[in-house]
Amino acid sequence: MRVKATVLGKTLVLDGEVGLPDGARVDVVMREVSDDDTGTWDVSDSDWAELQAAMDEAETAEGTPAEVVLAELRAMK
Numbered sequence: 002m003r004v005k006a007t008v009l010g011k012t013l014v015l016d017g018e019v020g021l022p023d024g025a026r027v028d029v030v031m032r033e034v035s036d037d038d039t040g041t042w043d044v045s046d047s048d049w050a051e052l053q054a055a056m057d058e059a060e061t062a063e064g065t066p067a068e069v070v071l072a073e074l075r076a077m078k
Contacts, residue, residue, distance in 0.1 A: 003049055 006013040013029070021027070044052070058064050 003053075 002019070004019050005016045007016070008014075
């Protein structure tokens with residue numbers, strides 16, 4: 002689920018309803034911004050879909066096991 006929000010008084014104010022019950026816990030991903038940055042982080046729909054697919058893959062453990070990746074890297078030497 003992708004939700005946009007605005008910070009108001011150090012609180013995130015969501016842009017619309019999300020359909021979550023009161024007390025639901027969520028993870029919020031933010032990036033650090035510099036003093037001269039506008040603080041916006043615009044991600045295209047296609048980039049968001051790619052990021053979401055990668056997160057889904059990581060959660061379902063459908064990725065390549067670490068042992069396999071390490072073995073492939075060692076074989077490259």
